[in-house]
Amino acid sequence: MHEMSIAAAVVEQVDRAAREHGAQGVARVRLRVGELAGVVPQALDFCFELACAGTLLEGAALQAESVAARARCTPCAVEWAVGMPPDLGCPSCAGGSVELLSGRELQILDVEWAERPGVQADQKG
Amino acid sequence: MCRTVDLRQAILARNDGSAGELRAALAARGTVAVNLLSSPGSGKTALLEAELGLARRRGVPVAALTADLATENDALRLARSGALVKQVLTDGLCHLEAEMLAGHLAGWLPDDTRLLFVENVGNLVCPASYDLGESLRVALASVTEGEDKPLKYPTAFGLANLVLVTKADLAAAAEFDETAFRENVARVNPGVEVVLTSARTGRNVGVLLERALAVLDGAEPHRPVMSVDHGPGHHHGPGEHRGEAEHQHGHGHGHAEHQQGHGHAEHDHAPAVVRDPS
Numbered sequence: 001m002h003e004m005s006i007a008a009a010v011v012e013q014v015d016r017a018a019r020e021h022g023a024q025g026v027a028r029v030r031l032r033v034g035e036l037a038g039v040v041p042q043a044l045d046f047c048f049e050l051a052c053a054g055t056l057l058e059g060a061a062l063q064a065e066s067v068a069a070r071a072r073c074t075p076c077a078v079e080w081a082v083g084m085p086p087d088l089g090c091p092s093c094a095g096g097s098v099e100l101l102s103g104r105e106l107q108i109l110d111v112e113w114a115e116r117p118g119v120q121a122d123q124k125g
Numbered sequence: 126m127c128r129t130v131d132l133r134q135a136i137l138a139r140n141d142g143s144a145g146e147l148r149a150a151l152a153a154r155g156t157v158a159v160n161l162l163s164s165p166g167s168g169k170t171a172l173l174e175a176e177l178g179l180a181r182r183r184g185v186p187v188a189a190l191t192a193d194l195a196t197e198n199d200a201l202r203l204a205r206s207g208a209l210v211k212q213v214l215t216d217g218l219c220h221l222e223a224e225m226l227a228g229h230l231a232g233w234l235p236d237d238t239r240l241l242f243v244e245n246v247g248n249l250v251c252p253a254s255y256d257l258g259e260s261l262r263v264a265l266a267s268v269t270e271g272e273d274k275p276l277k278y279p280t281a282f283g284l285a286n287l288v289l290v291t292k293a294d295l296a297a298a299a300e301f302d303e304t305a306f307r308e309n310v311a312r313v314n315p316g317v318e319v320v321l322t323s324a325r326t327g328r329n330v331g332v333l334l335e336r337a338l339a340v341l342d343g344a345e346p347h348r349p350v351m352s353v354d355h356g357p358g359h360h361h362g363p364g365e366h367r368g369e370a371e372h373q374h375g376h377g378h379g380h381a382e383h384q385q386g387h388g389h390a391e392h393d394h395a396p397a398v399v400r401d402p403s
Binding site: 002005009010012013014017021027031036037038039071084085086087088089090098099100104106107108109110111112113121 | 128129130132133134135136137138139140218219220222250251253254255267276277283291311312313314315342350351
């Protein structure tokens with residue numbers, strides 16, 4: 001399960017950004033996770049909480065936006081949803097000019113700061 | 126006050142940066158790294174032992190680094206080939222990362238090494254996400270594992286430059302459907318070469334070595350569809366993540382504590398074993 005390593009990398013990057021911005025804490029971290037990124041969001045969620053403990057990110061919420069995988073065959077001008085398991089063969093030709101348009105994202109999108117550690121955003125009940 | 130800040134950073138930027146640096150450093154000294162991915166028990170070690178033996182007989186300077194959670198059994202097996210071998214114990218970590226690998230190579234890998242085979246931790250999930258600075262990535266599956274393995278582990282097979290089927294001598298007993306397997310590979314990685322091998326009978330032993338030597342000679346490996354797009358944020362301008370590469374992080378891989386095996390293990394050199402306290 002490499003989600004712990006992924007979570008640790010997220011915490012490391014956000015922690016550094018928080019220090020650069022002089023933020024006291026982190027309320028929310030938003031990620032983009034592609035369908036083909038090889039990451040299980042639930043596992044990442046679990047690991048994120050553990051990885052945040054004792055850092056500026058303690059108590060931060062993790063929001064993962066999933067990105068559908070799409071591919072295109074340029075010569076055929078065909079575009080399709082790759083699906084899972086992925087189908088990366090062009091549906092209309094046997095050629096090898098397929099290009100993956102999306103689906104491999106594993107990215108920190110944005111971060112919402114908190115006044116102090118442990119305060120989550122949107123705790124309106 | 127703006128409370129939300131766009132970061133748009135690739136989460137694996139640090140590893141990708143280290144992998145790129147390692148690939149460039151290896152290329153500069155004329156070494157090609159081969160990353161071998163498979164599930165446990167697929168026969169990676171047996172095939173690699175045969176390939177290393179062949180390389181030694183042909184006079185190709187090769188080295189192998191094998192990663193496992195525990196035991197040095199694989200290194201002992203690989204060392205029988207006469208090649209320089211290092212065992213890395215990950216202490217439970219499910220994959221290798223580029224920085225870790227670079228640390229293990231420092232002071233160990235002889236300058237004249239042409240091919241470095243990295244036997245990743247037996248796992249088809251996690252190692253797939255980590256570029257190790259290799260120029261050839263190989264996914265292996267044995268005939269006993271089922272024809273749908275490439276569909277079950279699409280990133281491992283989808284990102285491979287070469288797919289090897291092992292234990293082909295057992296194909297009939299396992300009722301291995303080669304056509305179905307090839308179709309499944311083509312679905313996740315159109316155009317990738319699939320080769321059936323058997324370390325026991327010697328069938329196609331040497332293909333891995335030939336493909337690796339071709340890359341060393343400048344041949345362009347197959348480019349998987351899946352490898353093209355790493356998503357936005359991956360191709361930041363140079364320098365953007367440089368600071369991170371220098372930054373200390375929580376992994377604290379204690380490298381260099383055992384640097385041994387200098388020069389080539391011409392004879393029955395005991396393989397170096399390093400515990401990675403990750």
